[in-house]
Amino acid sequence: MILKYLKIWWLYALNSFQVQMVVRWALAVFLLVKILRFAIFTLFIVILVKKTTVLAGYSLDETILFFLSFNLVDILAQLFFREVYRFRPAIVMGTFDFYLIKPISPLFRALACGPDFIDFITLIPLIFAIGYFINRLNITDPLAISLYFLLIAIGFIIALAFHIMVLSLAVVTTEIDHAVMVYRDIAAMGRMPIDIYMEPIRGFLTFIIPVGIMMSYPTKSLLGQLLPFNITYAIGFAISLLFISLKIWNLSLKQYSSASS
Amino acid sequence: MSKYWTIFKISWENSLVYRLNFILWRIRSVLQLLLIYFIWWSVFQGRDDVFGYTQKTILTYIMIAALMRAIILSSRASDLANQINDGSIVNFLVKPLSFIKFYFIRDIADKLLNIAFVIFEISLLIFLLKPQIIIQANLNILLLTILAAIAGIIIYFCISFIVSLLAFWVESSWAFIFMMTIILEGFGGGLFPIDILPNPIFKILMLTPFPYLIYFPSKLYLGTMMGNELLFGFSVLFFWVIILWFLIKWVLDMGLKSYTAVGY
Numbered sequence: 079m080i081l082k083y084l085k086i087w088w089l090y091a092l093n094s095f096q097v098q099m100v101v102r103w104a105l106a107v108f109l110l111v112k113i114l115r116f117a118i119f120t121l122f123i124v125i126l127v128k129k130t131t132v133l134a135g136y137s138l139d140e141t142i143l144f145f146l147s148f149n150l151v152d153i154l155a156q157l158f159f160r161e162v163y164r165f166r167p168a169i170v171m172g173t174f175d176f177y178l179i180k181p182i183s184p185l186f187r188a189l190a191c192g193p194d195f196i197d198f199i200t201l202i203p204l205i206f207a208i209g210y211f212i213n214r215l216n217i218t219d220p221l222a223i224s225l226y227f228l229l230i231a232i233g234f235i236i237a238l239a240f241h242i243m244v245l246s247l248a249v250v251t252t253e254i255d256h257a258v259m260v261y262r263d264i265a266a267m268g269r270m271p272i273d274i275y276m277e278p279i280r281g282f283l284t285f286i287i288p289v290g291i292m293m294s295y296p297t298k299s300l301l302g303q304l305l306p307f308n309i310t311y312a313i314g315f316a317i318s319l320l321f322i323s324l325k326i327w328n329l330s331l332k333q334y335s336s337a338s339s
Numbered sequence: 340m341s342k343y344w345t346i347f348k349i350s351w352e353n354s355l356v357y358r359l360n361f362i363l364w365r366i367r368s369v370l371q372l373l374l375i376y377f378i379w380w381s382v383f384q385g386r387d388d389v390f391g392y393t394q395k396t397i398l399t400y401i402m403i404a405a406l407m408r409a410i411i412l413s414s415r416a417s418d419l420a421n422q423i424n425d426g427s428i429v430n431f432l433v434k435p436l437s438f439i440k441f442y443f444i445r446d447i448a449d450k451l452l453n454i455a456f457v458i459f460e461i462s463l464l465i466f467l468l469k470p471q472i473i474i475q476a477n478l479n480i481l482l483l484t485i486l487a488a489i490a491g492i493i494i495y496f497c498i499s500f501i502v503s504l505l506a507f508w509v510e511s512s513w514a515f516i517f518m519m520t521i522i523l524e525g526f527g528g529g530l531f532p533i534d535i536l537p538n539p540i541f542k543i544l545m546l547t548p549f550p551y552l553i554y555f556p557s558k559l560y561l562g563t564m565m566g567n568e569l570l571f572g573f574s575v576l577f578f579w580v581i582i583l584w585f586l587i588k589w590v591l592d593m594g595l596k597s598y599t600a601v602g603y
Binding site (some may be wrong): 129 | 343359361362363364366370371373374377378380381382384386389390468509510511513514515518519521522524525526528531535536
């Protein structure tokens with residue numbers, strides 16, 4: 079079963095790559111602009127934290143590590159779930175009907191069958207940069223590093239749950255364009271350590287909208303600032319959210335009425 | 340004139356057809372503002388002065404920048420790229436309408452809708468977060484801010500229209516639209532006032548049109564710009580308005596000459 083889906087994903091990934099390679103200069107421009115966006119925000123952090131020495135109690139290296147960890151979760155989500163951005167036309171024009179009659183999960187088709195090659199390119203230097211800053215911060219404890227990647231995976235699962243809910247919203251309302259961007263903006267609130275926000279917003283962003291869990295917890299665990307309770311809570315929250323999102327998806331499918339002409 | 344008024348009304352109604360999408364769009368702008376607000380709020384915890392700004396001036400700047408962003412950086416001109424690519428642009432070419440005016444009127448309708456909502460959103464945030472902000476009472480400064488914002492609207496319209504017109508020559512003009520958005524995010528002044536950048540970079544940026552979209556009108560509102568700085572700013576601003584206005588017409592003419600209709 080898993081092998082079958084991996085093979086299907088691989089075929090779609092190849093197809094997606096070929097589509098992107100049709101207009102190569104556009105691929106290059108998109109890649110350059112993504113790097114520019116990353117560079118501008120990094121420059122902003124460097125200028126800001128060099129002037130103030132610390133931001134919300136974090137040094138420059140630590141603040142950059144928060145930003146890099148945000149990027150890792152964000153890029154992984156965009157790499158695998160890019161197809162969500164193209165889902166609305168499938169609903170509005172009725173081509174979602176074809177997803178439903180094929181012998182694969184329509185959720186898998188709507189979610190994961192259009193990976194973004196540009197994000198894959200940016201992922202590699204990003205992982206090296208994270209390794210570099212972990213080294214600069216003298217973090218060598220294998221347990222801390224393992225927990226970091228576990229919490230990155232937790233962040234990815236929460237992102238998955240959000241994308242499933244966005245798809246469900248599209249099935250029910252046919253409106254999705256801004257819903258997926260609202261997710262992006264909520265996630266972007268984790269570009270900086272969650273500690274910059276005042277209470278009760280900080281608590282809200284940690285326990286209700288789990289931006290803190292997704293984006294700040296991995297780095298906080300590396301810096302030794304998380305209790306075992308926080309990690310257990312993060313795991314429980316991610317699994318519950320995924321379960322709820324799957325329930326919502328199933329409910330939304332029951333509401334679907336084909337819109338094809 | 341009545342046909343443009345009709346376009347205005349239809350654009351307004353179109354924006355409200357997908358109400359959920361519209362509400363989500365507004366939520367996005369609040370979320371973007373919250374991130375920037377709290378970055379700067381945390382910077383000033385335990386500090387009075389950073390980069391020559393006090394907490395009061397920077398938070399005022401952030402609020403005014405959000406207002407300018409809603410007014411100036413809202414444009415439907417990017418729809419044009421799709422219409423060129425899918426061939427539906429021919430529907431407009433045969434109608435007795437000025438192509439540029441049509442899009443400009445649609446933009447104005449969008450902006451007015453945004454203004455109404457953004458004022459409500461900013462007022463709500465001010466009520467909830469209770470930041471100290473500057474209420475500018477100097478009429479001259481307010482008039483100059485409005486003048487700069489109007490010029491900014493024209494500049495942004497021209498830039499986004501020209502970028503969309505590139506679809507006459509290339510298939511993927513979205514790459515350029517994305518590039519424009521990111522450059523404006525970084526160097527327009529929405530994330531940070533660009534005078535915190537190293538001075539040589541700041542001086543070079545002030546020669547480009549980008550800082551005149553958010554940074555310049557927002558900084559004007561603070562009332563800290565004087566004499567030569569003000570004169571230089573408005574000179575560059577009007578230079579870009581004139582250049583881009585001629586450029587938009589030239590690029591449109593060139594595009595229409597090279598266009599071969601495709602589609603349905």
